[in-house]
């Protein structure tokens with residue numbers, strides 16, 4: 683394979699109301715599992731949306747040199763707008779037909795084999811999340827981008843969701859995951875990107891980052907790396923986005939809340 687990454691962001695800035703929520707982010711997304719971590723409101727979802735082309739950068743460039751095939755990119759947004767009135771199987775079958783995939787195999791992959799006949803509006807929030815993951819990986823895309831795949835899932839299911847996502851990664855396939863589940867990031871990520879206030883404060887292979895920072899795990903890396911940007915900004919707990927909430931989310935952790943507790947995305951479905 684060529685040395686080109688699956689996807690690359692070059693000096694990508696995204697502003698809302700003139701305020702940058704992504705600030706000149708340059709990143710290569712390589713094959714394997716890349717976890718994007720950072721405090722609430724640090725720009726993780728915006729980064730993922732820019733990566734998959736769902737959000738146009740205000741400045742900079744996004745390329746997908748290694749994303750090929752009939753469905754080059756699969757994306758799980760933070761909220762999946764499934765159309766009501768259809769079963770889980772019908773929902774997947776609609777998309778599976780477009781890319782020649784098997785809806786039942788897709789349901790099995792995420793542990794929803796027994797829920798195929800249930801209407802999407804009758805699924806629990808966690809099951810909708812799993813259905814969203816199944817949909818995102820249909821057609822074997824080269825770039826899989828999952829926004830909080832473990833959010834709202836019970837301990838067994840969150841592990842299953844992460845594993846199902848991580849298993850998609852191979853020599854040609856990149857899986858990019860935003861998550862506050864740092865234990866699962868520790869377990870499954872090959873690379874980690876730490877975002878803080880719209881800037882990348884650390885990025886690279888997980889083992890290298892742990893070595894460089896002299897820390898034992900992702901949880902410690904999170905504290906150290908996010909603190910570096912906070913120290914530079916000199917205004918701990920304040921971000922550029924405090925007054926710019928478009929969707930009622932964005933409760934902040936102020937720098938000392940448990941980083942693996944996601945306060946926004948769990949209770950919204």
Ligand SMILES: Nc1ncnc2c1ncn2[C@@H]1O[C@H](COP(=O)(O)OP(=O)(O)OP(=O)(O)O)[C@@H](O)[C@H]1O
Pocket residue numbers: 698703720721722723724725726727728729923924926927928929931932933946947
């Ligand atoms: N469409 C939008 N309009 C205005 N502001 C937005 C929009 N999308 C995101 N933002 C703001 O950009 C900031 C970053 O949001 P983003 O959702 O990317 O953060 P996040 O790191 O994913 O947060 P969380 O961990 O809470 O999901 C937030 O303050 C958010 O309010």
